[in-house]
Amino acid sequence: MEPLPLHLCKPYKLSSILNRLYSLIHVTALTSLIYYRVSSLASTPLASLPAQLLVFALELLLSLLWLLNQAYLWNPVSRRVFPERLPENEQNLPAIDVFICTADPKKEPPLEVMNTVLSAMALDYPSKKLHVYLSDDAGSALTLLALRQACAFASSWLPFCRRFGIKTRCPKVYFSNLNDDHCFTRSVEYEKERVNIKRKYELFKEHIRIAEEEKSSATDKINPSIVEVIIDKSDDEVRANQVEMPLLVYVSREKRPPHPHHFKAGALNCLLRVSSILSNSPYILVLDCDMYCNDPTSAKQAMCFHLDPKLSPSLAFVQFPQKFHNISSNDIYDSQLRTIFQVRWPSMDGIQGPMLSGTFFYMKREVLYGKFSQKGLHHLKESFGPSNELIISLQRSNQRKTIDNGTLSSTLQQEAQFLASDNYEKNTLWGKQIGYLYKSLIEDYFTGFILHCKEWESVFCNPSRSAFLGSATSSLNDTLVQGTRCNCGLLEVTFSKCSPPLYGLSRMPFLQTMCYSYYALQPFYSLPLWCLASVPQLCLINGISLYPKVSSPWFVIFSSIFLCSLLKHLVDVLVTGGSVQTWCNEQRIWMIKSLTCYTYGTIDAILKCFGMKQPCFSPTNKVSDDEQAKLHQLGKFNFQIPTKFLAPLVSLSHFEYDCFYWRNY
Template identity: 65%
Template structure:
């Protein structure tokens, strides 16, 4: 039972203070796009109505006269009705598109921000190269978020513990060079592979001697890191095992390198390989995420979770703060379950005639979804509220205490 009285009054006062504070985000209806989309929908609907009327009249007349075969025309008419119905359903995405403006500068101080658990899933190092997986891990560790509030978990669902586990240890060592470099120079591309392969640098003063020297040093460290991963793949077995015991290890560096762990603030990095038995269903990625949810509940139990595929690195280091602009906004937070970020792809052909970048999804359907009930869960790149996975109701008392204290102090 929960005590009511002074606690409930305090919550009401804090909620009132939050409502009177500046908003963390604003939602704008794209009026010009809505007018154009609705006009097109009306005109196209009139044309479809005329077409359906013509087909129905023609078929009724043909039935009376019986001068042409009816079955082919019925099939054509049925196909047109089905396609028209599908088109009509798709107009919902275009009816009320919205855009949102965020204000990360209005977030509370770093020490008041809530913690975030990052879940990354991998299975087969033969199909999912270890270098790419570790780049995803490092990009998650490099998020522009307080390191003591960031916990990165990697699920090795293939049972190749020797390969992935040793690779994570090497990633931890390299991250002690990569993270300070990104923080010092404000690097936006936090995935090492993407950064060093880019044609242009995203740092402003690229002619700075200190920057050039530090970049070359980190680049050499990255080459050594990649070579270590290749040696691990060559020397260790990469056979997928459907029958293995569980392994959970918090990654720590035991070497005596030039940079010590206490000099660099590092997020917690955890390796998880769940138990698998042929006689028990493992439910693939859903089962791996369920195990990560339980393990993280014992280690960090962060109120928010970022889920990433092993080949989907963090393209924007500020995404965590952007997500918090929605999760910590009192106007939508009680009913908000997750914040979905769009996906971007590289190595796409210049013509992209098959829309491999999914532009129609991310630029048209998602803003329309947001204007209705919010976007669909895409399986990766989303910040989920942990309590939403547990199925609990969003109560007043479950607001982030750090943000409440910040608002109270400011008021």
Template identity: 50%
Template structure:
């Protein structure tokens, strides 16, 4: 009798749902009351024309509140129907019935992305708990570095020892660096206490140390130069070309891919690299499912493929299921995560959008259906070849690979024939995309530098659904950015990509509602329009403060009933944030850190990201993609572990933060005695609270400018520049607002 037990379960998080919807309705009602108050007050100003009540500051604050309200409304789509999922991989059919998987790993620069770390990711993918004959791993080296190519061969040699060891002892952590730094003795499997195991583990650990030394020697003796002008190189890695004696160890297929690059030819960044892997793998392994990993994100749970198959093999959802997204979590996060590098705020968002028609892609840690990227299920021999070539390019061999009965070109132990190698190199050429639908309707989309967001948006618009799975043991762990400069640069890049979508014809508020549900469109729109946040944050960090110095009240006094509305909105939003922090197992300290980093991002990343995105769209600057630096800096890492901020960042990035912080300190010091002297405290209470809240939340910035003497402090030159800018704002800002 066939097993009828479900292989996955979907559960609505009822407690969160009730809290979320109650918050939506109460906060929404309060926002309507605020809008009524502001509108009525502005009409009174226009009608009375009192010189002591200037129109401009009230209008600016109201506009800021409208923008915040707009973004809040969009964000509530994430809150509407949060769900969680559970899988039962033990109920899957046998290995012979599992579909094959291709794994794509992308790297660019062996200096910013250390080769030992990249190889650990590759090794963990090769050691996944999946049938070896159905697992194929492709490493895309976009820099064409000799270091990376040689490192892959060294990884293959180590894998000949590592994979049999993992299989024999059912090792649950198959990334070597994580395995040898963890306490495997806690595992309940009795195999781990045997003398034989202990001896073999020591032997494997010695092999791993030798492997690392060989990698470091390669780096020492070989230039880490990355090229933007090189021919394509595709190499199946095997015993023969690695100088290893062949044995009976069954190994997954491993392929090194370096696509062609030319200086003046658009290569479309990560999306371009992934599309080359799609085409190359189509002729070699052509698996129906693909796992995409960043080079620093290793496989922490080897069963991730089986967990994903609990959805792809579910006949109820499989025909429409485009991808399964796992959360992006990190192994180097300390308990006091001062930079909010873990991106905790994004977890409930993914749970929320999963309750609609599915999660967004987040760039790594997802299994995706090849068919969804091709926008076709099965090409027949009698299909119009001309139309297919317009979509998929001129390679007839690749078009044949779209057919179900396509014969693959190479096995694990043999090289390509001359004809097939020439064809595969052609697919990796820099001009193959030209005049095709690659990057537009086929493959990963090119329109935005944020290819994951735009690709998932297109897939959902085309009717595909997706799934978000957050198991107790993270399936993938990456290396989080833990210094301020890299965090600002990384987030600025993300914002620039979102701006490109938001102001285009693909705006989720225009393009989305006709192709997906309204709530799902709102989720995409919230991400796309989040860049607007810098406008109200700048306004509320300057305008109320300047008005405070001049005795102009912008908010209702304490005895006014509408004071309750403003107080409720602030307290309600903060309490909701605290509830989300607590429900994810974190503390009040996490709330304070997330508030601080949100302000930092708003004043730097969102502003510079918006300027960069618009500049790229109108042609003032070329689109760029700088890989995040994953190489550890000992000094910066030490400060992070101590919970101390490292302000060794560009003055251009720090100046806005320091300027506005000094402004708020000055205004508070001058404003408090002045307001109490003229007995206007009840009218100015909210305007006194705003700078006080900002000063307290961002106290580490005060330390960095005025108290610290170490190398991680704010440079004195930046503090002096910020003080000068503060004086300019106090002088000219007051003239602009008041007179």
């Protein structure tokens, strides 16, 4: 008798049929539009020919982007997992290394980072199989001190969570009104312990607050490499009560300008190397510093896929959706990313799997090493660098080093710091063919694309209880800055030799190539939006006709394409639990992004191609701003943004008004 499956995959057949029917109708309309444009060129007056050709070219570009977008609707599926069917002996579960990255204590408050660390340490997984690494690119003494304090608090927090089966294991959320654990009736003993643990948490917060006042959060441009195993040395509670704690390691890699450090991808590769000689777990969980574990069973949910004997050999990573705890009822900035995680990723899951999404994924370590780990010693050192310990780790899995009283041996300490040095990657394949790739500011998109090109698969796991929750951008400025960076990164890949429309065509399924190509070309939405918001208006003022008259049968084609696109978007929003207001918000923010961050992302990518601009990465501000948060919750825009973002919006609005006034008066 075959064992029960660890997971099930269910296709959305009705949704797939309706989406394909819509695509067929829309393609027919687009074909008619193209026929009209081509057939009318011969009778077009010479004076209006340039405008006609420009508009036709832009309509072709929009048609191409629309066509690529249809791949996301072709074969949507949903998955269900059964963690209770995993091996009864939890010690047989594979080990997991958790990577958490922070870069600036001014923008990423240490208390928020520590809450993420504590939630990861408290995952419902064997402690000896769990190892948590914090990468501090700022090399901040404040962050290191906060991590030590977090470790001390964890010696009380972890037993409390395990003993009472707490679901919300991020302390900040647990002690807030957002916690759903309060819905259950608890014993007197629980209430007593809760009061005690809350007192300790308040003391923990106070220690960090005092440290923030005493220690400077300023960061140096030159950081030495620091690797420290964190253990609570303040008391003997861990040893006396035999509290099992995951391995907790602080890593600050060496940074010396002008040597490139490759931002988050460089930090992840550093953690990949250091962890390989300390724990070397076969699986990796990556978290952003402001995104905590909301469901402690997420690791076991991911293992339902990774331990499936049929799926595991080809499975690279399990991607969970990005969800946020601070989304307002009127999400004016589309911070929930509804289209990506409720429409596109489920459909990609029915092809080869969703794209790597930066955070909330459980990845198999070996996929980042590729076939290089199977070569001879000479080739290994050329590829992975000169570290003997790292080379040895490639041939074994999860041999956790013995650490006495939280202290590494001098040899292991030196080796770990060597792996975190700024020149270790020199003349190696790190960031080129090994680890997280460096060619783009968005290492997740590029790394995931290459993995799929190597025939690895991924799955999308979207359980009813959010596995992770993060902090969404709550200001227009942060939204546009983040969007500019992402679109610049997309075009960096598009302009490279690994351009998805060309490189992926022969290396992955055609529909998967279409999905990657859509994002690769997404920044070019700025071109038709800018031109179609200005050229037809100028032509109207000058008496140049670009479109058929309302009385013409061809006008039905143009109007139906426009209305059907809007209607399809509205249906998608309503089906995924949104409202008409959500639809309006998404339409508005898409136009704002097209005029600003799509435009500036394109310009930045072109300048970088010609060496006229250096790569830069500035973390979005995670420090809470009460006034800004209030505006966000009220659904009001905060237009306190840089002139470069405000100018296009104001200029185009003024231009539209002037054209309307000129034509009518």
